[in-house]
Amino acid sequence: MFWENVKLALSAMKSSKMRTALSLLGIVIGVGAVVAILNLGDSASQNITKSLNAGGTDIITIWTQPDERTEDVFTSEFGNTLKNSVEGIDSVLPQMMSSGAIRSNKKSVGAQIMGTESLYFSAQNLSFDKGRAYTLEQNINNKEVVVIGYNIAQELFENENPIGKRVNFILQSGAVKSYEVVGVLAKKEQSYTMSFDNSVFIPFNTFTTKLVNNDVVSSYVVKTNKNYDTIEVSDNLNRFLDTSVGNDSYQSFSPAMITTMANEVTATLSLFLAAIAGISLLVGGIGIMNIMLVSVAERTKEIGIRKALGASPSVIRGQFIVEAVTLTLLGGFLGIIFGSFISLAVTNLAGWTLTLSYKSFIVAVGFSMFVGIFFGWYPAMTASKLDPIEALNYE
Amino acid sequence: MVKNVIHLEDVKRYYLVGDFFVKALDGVSLDIERGEFTAIMGPSGSGKSTMMNLIGCLDTATSGNIFIDGENTAGLNETELAYIRNKKVGFVFQQFNLLGKESALRNVETPLLYAGMKPKERKRKAIEALEKVGLSDRMYHRPNELSGGQKQRVAIARAIVSNPAILLADEPTGALDSKTGSQIMQLFEELNAEGRTVVFVTHDRDLGNRCRRQIHIRDGRIEE
Ligand SMILES: Nc1ncnc2c1ncn2[C@@H]1O[C@H](COP(=O)(O)OP(=O)(O)O)[C@@H](O)[C@H]1O
Numbered sequence A: 001m002f003w004e005n006v007k008l009a010l011s012a013m014k015s016s017k018m019r020t021a022l023s024l025l026g027i028v029i030g031v032g033a034v035v036a037i038l039n040l041g042d043s044a045s046q047n048i049t050k051s052l053n054a055g056g057t058d059i060i061t062i063w064t065q066p067d068e069r070t071e072d073v074f075t076s077e078f079g080n081t082l083k084n085s086v087e088g089i090d091s092v093l094p095q096m097m098s099s100g101a102i103r104s105n106k107k108s109v110g111a112q113i114m115g116t117e118s119l120y121f122s123a124q125n126l127s128f129d130k131g132r133a134y135t136l137e138q139n140i141n142n143k144e145v146v147v148i149g150y151n152i153a154q155e156l157f158e159n160e161n162p163i164g165k166r167v168n169f170i171l172q173s174g175a176v177k178s179y180e181v182v183g184v185l186a187k188k189e190q191s192y193t194m195s196f197d198n199s200v201f202i203p204f205n206t207f208t209t210k211l212v213n214n215d216v217v218s219s220y221v222v223k224t225n226k227n228y229d230t231i232e233v234s235d236n237l238n239r240f241l242d243t244s245v246g247n248d249s250y251q252s253f254s255p256a257m258i259t260t261m262a263n264e265v266t267a268t269l270s271l272f273l274a275a276i277a278g279i280s281l282l283v284g285g286i287g288i289m290n291i292m293l294v295s296v297a298e299r300t301k302e303i304g305i306r307k308a309l310g311a312s313p314s315v316i317r318g319q320f321i322v323e324a325v326t327l328t329l330l331g332g333f334l335g336i337i338f339g340s341f342i343s344l345a346v347t348n349l350a351g352w353t354l355t356l357s358y359k360s361f362i363v364a365v366g367f368s369m370f371v372g373i374f375f376g377w378y379p380a381m382t383a384s385k386l387d388p389i390e391a392l393n394y395e
Numbered sequence B: 001m002v003k004n005v006i007h008l009e010d011v012k013r014y015y016l017v018g019d020f021f022v023k024a025l026d027g028v029s030l031d032i033e034r035g036e037f038t039a040i041m042g043p044s045g046s047g048k049s050t051m052m053n054l055i056g057c058l059d060t061a062t063s064g065n066i067f068i069d070g071e072n073t074a075g076l077n078e079t080e081l082a083y084i085r086n087k088k089v090g091f092v093f094q095q096f097n098l099l100g101k102e103s104a105l106r107n108v109e110t111p112l113l114y115a116g117m118k119p120k121e122r123k124r125k126a127i128e129a130l131e132k133v134g135l136s137d138r139m140y141h142r143p144n145e146l147s148g149g150q151k152q153r154v155a156i157a158r159a160i161v162s163n164p165a166i167l168l169a170d171e172p173t174g175a176l177d178s179k180t181g182s183q184i185m186q187l188f189e190e191l192n193a194e195g196r197t198v199v200f201v202t203h204d205r206d207l208g209n210r211c212r213r214q215i216h217i218r219d220g221r222i223e224e
């Protein structure tokens, strides 16, 4: 009986394709949103974890926001103050940041220019594709050497080996400075605080004395001791900074904060999608109820005949509920495809890798069936209560 | 204990139209024995269809008792009435009332489907019934690919497929030309000869005269 009903439902849908398609729209969008919520939630959390690992879970970055009152505070020595004042810190490396254009003999690209200590690379766990980091000595002596990110190397040198070649920095003043490439970083997952692939690194001292005449540190990279909880150290560090410089003159990024932030973003996105899902499923459900009422009205005579042949009210009700559920399941199936595409689009935009969760498909199928039963109930009841004679004589 | 296959006791069926009642049936008592071949005759609007629908459990009486195969149908709910329609009565209509989208075979199978019979068994019985009405070569045709006489044969096959106690036919020849109508009549005669109880509504005197018993209805009352 069940499969007979499914067959009946499919033949009814086939005979009015356009109407079926239109009535499914709401379900497709609604289920699509549900699938997207679940897939994006999963993808987000997986990618957050991945980014955190890329950025180093033991790293806290403090971005300075100096004003007249605090610009003298943010020196490279202040790094030592931090290290000595807060427990659980292995090293604090000051870094300078600027952006600008870099040119090889062929091409020019925009890049993030970082002035960092020679220890920076090992602190951030960066590995080298070619060459190596500049030395402590090169740093102290303000040498004009540079380590370039993977993408920058690709852009400027393509297949050539950049080591030993020179690149030119074009400064805002129009001045051009020539630096020797000593290292190329290996390709790296983007982290929340840095895009290593699109940055170039020059010794801290060289940066402050030769590239820009400014020694207000842009940020401090704090490497925590592995015996301490990074989040706890970060909290203590923030407390220290709040009292010593005030909480509006710095921004600190710790894995904990990033997780919270990312979770907030995904939560907002999910809420938005949930609203769409709710509205679409309601509208879709009403659409299903509508098409089912039309279907019942159009097939009044058929219902009369079936009743005359001995179909009980529950059999007729079953026929139309199965029809409604078949309809919504088809919508749900299309919704899964639609939702997967949304997820793919969003994850592409966010630069995440997509993980499609089978959980979302189960939920989608569940939602579709629920909508079919819930909104198919009233039309099915209407059909089952038709008077046999009136239905038979209906033209 | 009622032993007749159809037994009506003072059956009334009133319709409320506007402010007053239309007395479609106004106190009908009737007994039909197993194996009888009965013609119901009477002018249009006299209440023939109303009576057939009541016997076929498609409708319920305003008052009175109707016994089908010994069972009182008064007070039964829709599910119980559906059961009687499925098991005890086969109904043939003037306008055939076939399921337009289904093949002849599927039409004939439908009552067995509602009886919960397995597909194989269902198909076997349906083919048997179609053979009986001489339509086994049209099994996979849809109603719109059949002539009026053929449609009515499918409808008759469908009415006898579950081997019901009563075969009801409300003007089964009404939509057919007289030659085809006579052939359909002959089919009913054959089915009756096999022992089936047949109740048959007709306007046609010649057809009526071929039945052993005639019941005349006028203004919702029987005048035999
Ligand atoms: N649903 C209805 N509502 C009101 N009056 C009805 C209805 N069905 C039948 N009637 C009336 O009942 C009477 C008997 O009708 P019917 O049994 O169909 O007559 P017949 O089949 O003998 O031509 C007619 O007067 C008809 O108008």
Ligand SMILES: [Mg+2]
Residues within 6 Å of the ligand: B048, B049, B050
């Ligand atoms: Mg009539």
